[in-house]
Amino acid sequence: MSGLVFFNFCKRFIIEKSNYLREDVYFAEGLLRFLNGMFYALIFTILILIFKSNELTIIKDYIEILIWIYCIIIIFMLLQFKTVRPHEVTICFTSFGIVKIDLKKTSINQNISKV
Numbered sequence: 001m002s003g004l005v006f007f008n009f010c011k012r013f014i015i016e017k018s019n020y021l022r023e024d025v026y027f028a029e030g031l032l033r034f035l036n037g038m039f040y041a042l043i044f045t046i047l048i049l050i051f052k053s054n055e056l057t058i059i060k061d062y063i064e065i066l067i068w069i070y071c072i073i074i075i076f077m078l079l080q081f082k083t084v085r086p087h088e089v090t091i092c093f094t095s096f097g098i099v100k101i102d103l104k105k106t107s108i109n110q111n112i113s114k115v
Helices: 003-017 021-050 061-115
Strands: none
Touching: 003 021, 003 061, 021 061
């Protein structure tokens, strides 16, 4: 089983078996998707500003400043990707371990109650 398949298995397992950890997994995944979307939106905006700078007369004086600000934001976001993705993986695997322990405890308690 490859790493991505196992990671997706862990996420599906948590989502199906645990109500209180489901939100953490969804939040971590949503945060990563939000940052990815913002990253590509900023790159697309920079390209528009560069190629359409002659046609944008309203902000013509500020285009160079905007491009530099967007580049700084993109660099900052790239540095954040280094921490966000491992954080999502850590949340998923820790939650998987917690759910697995909880299921073992409930199955042990059910077996004891049957006796």
